[in-house]
Structures are given as structure tokens and as C-alpha cells.
Amino acid sequence: MRVTFPHMGTMSFAMQALLENLRLQVVPPPPITNRTLMLGAKYSPECVCLPFKVNIGNFIEAIELGADTVVMGGGIGPCRFGYYAELQQEILQDLGMRVNMIVLEPPQGANGGLWSRISKLSVGQSLWHVAAASYFAWHLCKGLDGVLQSLDLLRARETVPGSCDRIWNAAQKSIGQARTYRALRRAEKEIRHEIATLSLHLHKRPLRIGLVGEIYMLLEPKVNLHLAERLGYLGVEVHRSMSVSDWVARHLVPNPRARMHTRKVHEAAKPYLRGFVGGHGLETIGESVLFAEGGIDGIIQVLPLTCMPEIVAQSLLPSISQRYGVPIITLVLDEHAGEAGLQTRLEAFVDMVGARRVHRGGGVSCAK
């Protein structure tokens, strides 16, 4: 069995660690490139969302390298994602690729289904070993997410452009490739040291922009055209509403702090949206309200073209914008690499947010 999985930000590192620690032969998909997108777009339904297409590209490229088993997420609710794994399996089969697809879905009612699927991956290993490997993968993911979060905030202040990117590249190699707690701790210590000694413009008061929206577009830099980095270089402190480990904590493990946050988000969304609309539509609303209440300077919603839950959220964002006087912009991304158009919108948004802050008397903005 040679196992592969789709890319999604730091999840790929955690997934690879988990599967390797389960002593499986792992074939990670090659990094997302134009070829990945091209393959995905070619073999996917035309109107499906971008994450689906990138998944297909990842799977095909991994199968070319010898993968025969795909681990894919599943889902429940109105978002089409719940059906993706089934459809993707059929597409791969039609292409003559013989693969076994293992779908990990959040348990609904009986947990037996999920467990029987996990046990396909953990042949001959104790429950204890599976739990320990999962726990380690979660730690690794949390470590990487922590670094990512710091760099999202610090990039606006770096004195040498590119130094945050260099730390991120180093973290992916050291933390991302750790397979024991000892190696993980050592890697984290090194990266923390690098962050602590980063040369920064400390007098700067960067603009603060919150990112909300569909999870895949929010977390996969190759697909969102490196949105967080772009904003960082425009002198903006980036606050993401979600990370991979947040998602795991909120959905998969019984984590009281994460549950409390989810309740807070739903509560904040209540005046605008009271129910689950699939995907992260409800979270987009709730997190936007929390960002606005926290005095953020601007909010950016990202979604893949045709994303239903986020379209519902998009139609409610103007009321939040009006109620709190916070500028909100929606970026709809698809396979086109219209980087110039994206950059123009981001620059204009940052200028606008900065001018508003000066106008409100909030001090001088420090966009680079």
C-alpha cells in the first residue's frame, strides 16, 4: 500500500507525519504547480470549485509516482465537499487509475464507520499506536501553525524583505520533517530562536487585516496566490480566522477551549445568520463580527468561485461592514492566475483601509 493525500497548507505535513508514523509507505503529492492545476482543471467538472480541481491534480501527480491509495476528507451538510471523495474516485477510475480511496469523515452518529476506515490504514497496529501517531501529528501541525501565525504578524515589520519567508522555508524543512518529539522540540526551539532574533521595525504600527472565508482558500498559499505574504509585503499584519490545527481542535478532538471558541463565533453570528449553511459560511460571519468588535482595520473574505456557503456569507457581510464601519472586500479566486488583478485590488484595499485609519484619527498608517 502506497498512500497519498491532498495538499492543504500545513495539513500536508501533519498527514505525512501521521502516515509515516503508522509505518506506511507514503507518496506525498508533488508541490502544487501550474501542471497540477492544469491536470485538475482538465479532468474535473467545469463548474466545480477550485479545491476539487487541485485535489484531482494532486492525486494524479501522486499516482504517477506510484501511489495506490488516497486518503481524502469527507464532510456533511450543504457544502458539495461531502461528495467530493466519491466523485474523485470515479474520475480517477475513468482515467484507468486503480486506486483505493479511504474517506475520513466526521463521525455522524455511530463512530464505527470512521474507525473501520482508519483501521484500513493501521493494519496490525494497536489502537494505542494509532492514537499516539495522531497526537504527534497534531503537535507537529500546531507547531507549524504557530510559526505561520507569528510570521503573518511579523512580515509587515521585517527590516530585510524576505527574512520571514526564509524562516518559513526553514520551518517546513525542520518542524515539518520531524518524526519524534525530540526532533520536533529541537526544531521548534531553533525556529523560535530565529523568530526572536528577527530584525524588525519596532516603531511601526501596521494596519491589521483579518482573513475569513473558505478554509482551503484561506490555508493553501499556492491556491490563494500567497495572499498572506502579499499583504505582509504591503505592510499589513495578517490575522487568519482559522488554521489547520484550529480546525482539528474544533471538529475532531474533544477540546473544551476550541469548543468555547466555536460557541462564541456562533453567538457573534446570530444577529446575521442563525444556522449552519454548510462549509464555513457561519464561521465567516461570526469571525468577521469578532474581528470587527476587536477593532480590526479591514476584513478580506476569500472564496473559490461557485462556493455556496461563502456566497451566503458574502451577502451578509455588507451589513456587518455598515454596522461596525469596517471595510470588507471579497476575493473570488479560480484557476486563472490573474495575479496583477489580485495585487491591484489588495493594494487599493490597503490604501483605503490606511486612509480611513488616518481619517478616523487613529494615527499614521505605516504601509510600506
Added chain:
Amino acid sequence: MPSKVFLGLDVGSVSTKVVAIDALGQVLASSYLPTQGQPIAAIQSALREIARALPPGVPVAGVATTGSGRVMASALVGADVVKNEITAHATATLRVLPSVRTIIEIGGQDSKIILLNHGVVTDFAMNTVCAAGTGSFLDRQAHRLGVPITALGELALQATSPTRIAGRCAVFAESDMIHKQQTGHSLSDIVAGLCEALVRNYLSNVAKGKTIVGPVSFQGGVAANVGILRAFESALALPVIVPEHYDVMGALGVAYLAQPIAGQTRFRGFGVVAANCQVKGEDCDGCGNRCEVVGFSINGRVQAYWGDRCGKYSHENYLSVGT
């Protein structure tokens, strides 16, 4: 003779605009040329026109660029400021017509709406997927009907009963126009219908969900078309102003933004009009992204890089070219 001038360049996909202003913000010279897929040559010709129009020997104290070709233009001329089109248009309008609350800008390939309040941009939008409401589409239709683009607006004003043309999409609009033409509608009625369709398309695609408050300024190349201007006035039931330099407002805006740069300019001088520029793309195999890294060189010396996602090459620009 002015003591110094500031240059603003707006390098759009369809047209290239250059404006020269003096220290007080008065327009001394302006140039509007088709880009024709060759922005470098267009910038060089436009600068040549400007140099000819300016009194000889007047020093250039600051240069700024905007438009989709702004990064390349900045590397070519040596710009002090590089700004997006939204901010550029807003800056120009706020200087020229300070009371304006809404800017409608329709250019060759894109269109924008910018809302202003108390001298600050409060909201904006650009067309995303469709070019139906833009200048290139009008250009194409004028060409098909055998009417010079400059006469299209006047022709629309002669209409007695404008026909209804679908404005949602360029393809639908064109087939609608052909249908109307073959059923015998007069040319002026069809053109007037087209103007109304473009305005409907703009209001429902670009300006959707935004409250348009007067005074409204209509700028960009398409503002030359009086047919569209009248259609906007009747659709909005508001007076619409077309500023004097409506076709070069983006360039004018960045020229204003260059004004604070008094003294230390990076401008390479008007000599760039004769420079031999080369753009060379190479696939970088540093990682799986395989970006096409573009090197821009003037007279054989590489001046800037772009196209790399990791910044290995382009970070060098950040060190030398401020934004």
C-alpha cells in the same frame, strides 16, 4: 517657465497615458497613445511627446506609475512611486473635483467604481469576469458597424427610439445587435441601445449593491462617449460630470502622488525613450513552482526582476525600488 515638473504614467492594457504637471498641479502636457500590445514602445513614444511639449531644460522632480503595466513602467523610467489605479483615480478626482462622491471609471479592459466620503475612499469595486462593459468592446462594435469610435456617442444621441440590447455579455450583446440590424433598426437606435446596455451591465455587475451618491464623476477613455454619458445620467437620475482631463485621470493622480518627492528622484531621464529594453523570461528550477522569472534589462543591464513567487529575485527590487 515652470521651475520643475512631475510626471505621471498610466500604462493600461489598451492605452498608455503620460501627464506632466508643475509644482502647483497644473497640467503642462499630456499624451494618450494606444498600447497596442507593446507597452515599452508606447511609453517611449508618449515620453517623447511629453519631452517635446515641455520647455527644454526643465528638471523632472518626481515620477510615478500606475496601471496594469506599472511595475514594468517603473523599472523602465525609474519611478519614485508605484500605485494601483484605484488610489490613482481617487487622488486625481479629489484634487480636481473635491466634492465628488462617486467615480465611474471605464477604461479599455476594465471598469471600476470608487465611492468617496470626506475625501477618503470608502469602497471600491472592479469588474471581475466580464469585459462587456468596457472600451475594447465598444471599439470592436464601432469597427464592425463602420463608425469611427469618436463618432459613436454623437450617433447614439440621434436615436429616436433606442432598441433593447442584452448587456450581460459581449457575445449576447453582439448577436442581439446583429439581429436588430438585420430586422432594419436604424444604426443610431442600435448604438443608443448599446450605450444603455453597457450602462445596465456596469450598474448591475460593477456597482452592484453600492449606493451611488452624487456628484458623480465619469472618467476613463469611454467618458468621451456622450451616448454613454447620457445613458448614465438617465439611469442614475443624477448629473454626471466629465472632468477636463477625463482620459488621463489615472496618470494625473500618480503625478500628484509624485509631488512630495521633491529633489531626489530616481528618474532615468528622457534618454530612456531611445533605450534598448529587453524582457527575458526564464524558468527557474529552484523548486516545484517552476516560476517564469522575468528579467528586465535596459541597454544590456538587468534593472529588475519579477514573476518569482518566492521573491528570490524580486526581493532585490524591493531594496532598490520603493513603492
